[in-house]
Amino acid sequence: MLEAYRDDIRAAKERDPAVPSTLQVVFAYPGVHAIWGHRASRWLWKRGAKVAARTLGEITRILTGVDIHPGATLGRRLFIDHATGVVIGETAEVGDDVMIYHGVTLGGTGGDTGKRHPTIGDRVVIGAGAKVLGPIKVGDDSRIGANAVVVKEVPSSAVVVGVPGQAISRHGGDRGDASLPDLVGISLQSLLTRVAKLEGQTNGESRSGRVIRPPEAGVWHGEDFSI
The missing domain is CATH 2.160.10.10 (Hexapeptide repeat proteins)
Incomplete structure (x- = not known):
């Protein structure tokens, strides 16, 4: 003991x-x-x-x-x-x-x-x-x-x-990396990628002029996310 x-x-x-x-x-x-x-x-x-x-x-x-x-x-x-x-x-x-x-x-x-x-x-x-x-x-x-x-x-x-x-x-069992994936973030990014692809196919971007694109290097694009 x-x-x-x-x-x-x-x-x-x-x-x-x-x-x-x-x-x-x-x-x-x-x-x-x-x-x-x-x-x-x-x-x-x-x-x-x-x-x-x-x-x-x-x-x-x-x-x-x-x-x-x-x-x-x-x-x-x-x-x-x-x-x-x-x-x-x-x-x-x-x-x-x-x-x-x-x-x-x-x-x-x-x-x-x-x-x-x-x-x-x-x-x-x-x-x-x-x-x-x-x-x-x-x-x-x-x-x-x-x-x-x-x-x-x-x-x-x-x-x-x-x-x-x-x-x-x-994962590989490495205790040195204890991070967990961001499930919501991954799902949202996948959804936005799909929406961007569909808008590109239908020329929706040119019609509306307002598009929210998936983040690139952690940066969001689109006027809804402007600060």
């Missing part, structure tokens, strides 16, 4: 762009404190001391704002950034080197018994406010966008956004 605690400190220092000191992580990172509290309550849970485990879990929740059931299984080097509002259910399983942002729920979908919470693979990133629900598997190296609601299986190395969550692309 002591080695796991050291891994948690290293994970926080490596993944937080603020580059905190070891003392900052130890004394001022509630996400790390929540993981440590869970590791202790999990130890009690596995040995049959379930009342003590739940009590310790509740104290940890009050102190950190993170609700992790003692029955949940957490992997090595998990980092919960900002922490507040994270909920991880009893039968949830989280792999190694996972990063979870605030407001994330790994929950169930109803009154089912048995395995009812998700299994998260290794090196997954789950954005702020995302909900992963039910006994589903999220594949290794996947990324779940902020506020996505995921209720079905996610393949490895997928990028998932939206409600309900949809896998919109695959």
